[in-house]
Amino acid sequence: MQQSENQPADIEIALWQYSKNESDWNRWMQSLSSDERDRAATYRFERDRASFIAGRYLLRQLLSLQTGISPSKVPLSPDRHGKLRLEGRDRPQFSLANADGLVAVAVASGCDYVGIDCERVDAEIEEAAVDSYCSADERRWLMELPARERARGAIALWTLKESHLKALGVGLRVDPRNVAFSWKDGIPVITGGDRDRRWHHRLVESGSQHVVALAACSQSGLPGISIRLFQDDNMPSE
16 A cells, blocks of 8 residues: 555655644644634643644645645635535545644545544553444454553554544444454455445554554555655744
């Protein structure tokens, strides 16, 4: 699924371990819409506010490159399910995820649907929560893992399911146990004999203490991916 450097990728993924400096947050705010700046001000905790600002900043920077529109003017609006869309355009498809310390954005020019999700690798998931989102086969798979790998396996399943449901734009309105995964040659696939083979799922190396999962639906087969660590080129030089 990795793409040659000489070919344009169907999906561009940017991963950003953003700054924890408040002066940087204030600078990023200038690239947000007025509604987004108002929303940022409502966050009670600085960690959540920084994550939101960084996510929208990165998304707008990437979509600006795609559309030629200045970042703060990129016309984003939620659909009836709350999924962000580019007003008046079907392409590119995109998805945004953030967890403490990391923002992940996927922008897809050649896919019908794309979703991305990320979680910290040390996130604690209670057994009752695992039961609420894992199928019986997935729970058996987790129990067969060595104890030291079980927590990361549970997080991997959660991010895979979240990325798929985000791609569909339905979120947790669909029971995540209905989107069950198994592993084929180390690659996650949705189980079931009638599964839609246009869907492709991958765990993405993040270079950080996060698990990142991608879901993509493509009519033309396995999409190519380009993954990069985002650098804020607007950072002031020292």
